[in-house]
């Protein structure tokens with residue numbers, strides 16, 4: 003009994019930081035409709051700034067002062083981000099905003115590394131609250147009790163701010179009807195900036211307040227963001243009481259999970275999320291809404307045509323050239339090209355669902371890694387011949403996509419993005435924690451191809467055939483009736499439904515196809531490396547694919563391939579630089595703001611301008 | 623003869639707002655029927671219920687004697703109802719012809735086909751339909767750059783693709799110049815007469831309504847206050863009260879829809 007109570011109290015204490023961060027994210031989303039992926043980075047900054055301030059300011063006043071100041075400082079950093087990065091893209095499609103905030107994550111990661119170094123830092127303990135209290139015989143840290151006492155006041159404070167003050171009324175008005183704010187005679191951009199300050203400050207507070215329990219390290223940003231997304235999705239986007247309930251729920255669940263089912267704590271959290279969403283797709287206290295209503299702003303995509311004879315000859319020439327590489331290229335070149343081709347196929351499968359389907363999937367790596375793990379597990383446990391295991395990789399990933407798609411397709415826009423991400427995290431945590439079967443962090447090794455494919459050159463040709471074959475098949479599907487139906491659902495779901503198209507069914511099918519092709523890429527990957535680790539399922543792998551599609555050009559067909567080829571080639575020298583994340587992050591932000599057409603789109607426009615490419619009739 | 627469309631006590635609430643209240647009417651085969659009423663009267667809401675975009679709070683809809691209440695739009699479309707929207711929803715990233723081809727692909731149930739090139743599929747059929755609405759010359763232009771009136775004509779071609787028995791047209795001429803309006807409605811009237819299609823349309827240009835509608839219904843604050851021939855409706859005192867009391871209604875409505 004005493005242990006139960008103690009665990010409950012720990013859970014409640016952990017909820018404090020989670021709630022602070024989640025409420026900030028929720029608030030920002032509610033008003034600006036931006037999902038700030040960099041929110042975890044702000045939390046991390048809060049922790050680092052907090053440690054530094056606590057080192058300078060003495061005593062209990064200094065400690066609590068440092069927490070508040072850390073919040074203010076991070077709030078101000080949030081303002082800088084809002085003004086420099088987000089203001090230019092408020093009217094852009096969601097994807098652009100998400101990618102921009104992802105650029106911010108990279109920049110903050112490297113800046114933090116520069117300023118505070120790579121060592122994990124231990125948080126100081128709170129002056130006057132350093133010991134434990136015995137409750138029913140169990141030790142409970144005093145600081146935990148302090149957090150439990152403080153959190154409801156923060157909730158009350160926020161509630162008061164939102165419901166009783168003029169600012170709060172504006173915020174609520176903006177949450178419900180953004181046009182109305184303009185009508186109230188309020189400068190919308192300053193309202194957005196203000197909300198960004200508040201939301202960021204809450205994240206900073208969260209980072210600083212958990213210091214005595216956790217400390218600061220460079221992985222905090224990613225580790226909290228997934229959890230925060232679960233909280234926000236479960237609680238309901240934009241609802242602060244919802245964030246509170248969900249934060250408590252998830253934190254308590256985690257503590258009990260650690261105690262009783264230590265192998266599956268992370269999984270538990272995502273399972274709860276899945277159950278909640280099955281019953282209430284918009285979260286516990288969220289309201290149903292049509293997300294993504296501004297997803298198609300900007301130039302519409304152009305009509306497409308299969309490549310003409312020039313295009314086809316160029317592609318043929320390229321394939322012929324690649325087929326000749328083993329004759330004069332080194333083994334290293336072949337390995338590099340294998341990597342590039344695999345990544346190109348993976349990116350094309352994402353491009354299919356994202357660009358043709360208009361569905362921004364943030365968890366696409368789950369199918370890439372999923373396919374790889376299916377093959378690896380089959381080989382490891384059933385001695386399945388490589389050929390069969392390889393064939394089952396796309397199938398397995400496709401089946402996984404059918405399952406995940408069933409949940410996700412019901413939502414759209416950012417909700418869809420967050421759900422896909424959460425499900426990919428579910429699978430990731432399953433693989434990560436179920437060590438007996440999946441090898442956990444150590445991965446699965448010795449997954450080699452059959453004898454006839456074991457040479458680098460043989461596998462090179464195999465990858466060439468499968469990779470390019472896969473890309474061409476996907477491209478063909480984009481031009482087929484199914485591809486057109488998918489574009490129809492993206493262009494106007496209402497019109498599609500009113501002309502006999504079952505929008506959700508088409509999207510589900512497309513999601514499944516994209517998953518299967520990502521699984522094919524995963525199959526190629528695992529047999530080329532001989533091993534697979536949970537990393538290939540992780541958020542950062544999903545983001546890699548998103549970034550290349552984006553850099554290549556979202557509103558094009560070839561963006562995925564071109565972006566992936568470019569990135570995979572550039573990565574080799576880029577990662578040799580010490581602060582490559584900073585550079586990449588800045589490039590991403592710059593592309594979002596300055597050249598949103600990406601490489602292919604910008605080249606096409608350039609070609610039109612100098613007259614190489616036939617110009618389309620000018621858009622209205 | 624069974625009516626093409628039979629509506630009984632159709633009702634819809636939005637929270638406390640009674641947008642449509644116990645509306646009942648028939649549309650006879652080959653009939654061109656207008657549904658008019660001031661802005662906010664509930665016309666679009668009615669259409670949305672007929673086509674399945676929203677579910678009625680109460681009431682029944684029958685198509686050719688079969689109940690269709692509560693079916694999704696795609697199902698109602700398959701049973702022979704075509705619809706154009708007040709705000710057009712054509713596919714921006716496709717050409718004019720491809721927009722029609724898309725409807726034909728759906729009509730021929732080839733949506734999941736992945737083998738042929740879509741741009742070649744049912745091209746002839748699509749061109750024939752575009753010819754009917756006078757859009758054949760523009761077949762290969764991107765839909766995104768069409769003039770507004772052309773978009774409306776394209777929408778008409780799309781709505782004809784699955785050989786509907788009933789066409790629902792919500793403000794087909796909104797935002798057009800007066801001369802264009804008459805031309806479009808004349809075109810519509812000719813087409814449906816030739817093909818024996820019934821039409822229910824909303825319209826706020828009285829010239830268009832009186833020139834083309836066989837019967838006119840008047841909706842006011844969600845309630846049907848008149849249903850009859852042009853002469854009957856004109857002389858209905860209730861209608862006069864609603865309309866003539868506010869001669870500015872039409873002007874106001876037009877600006878709000880522009």
Ligand SMILES: Nc1ncnc2c1ncn2[C@@H]1O[C@H](COP(=O)(O)OP(=O)(O)O)[C@@H](O)[C@H]1O
Pocket residue numbers: 636639641659660661662663664665666667668
């Ligand atoms: N989705 C909705 N939610 C709430 N109210 C609505 C909704 N759609 C329409 N209404 C209201 O129902 C009434 C009828 O609207 P509508 O059918 O669009 O009128 P009309 O097409 O005749 O101009 C209006 O008062 C409108 O504000």
Ligand SMILES: [Mg+2]
Pocket residue numbers: 665666667708
């Ligand atoms: Mg209307």
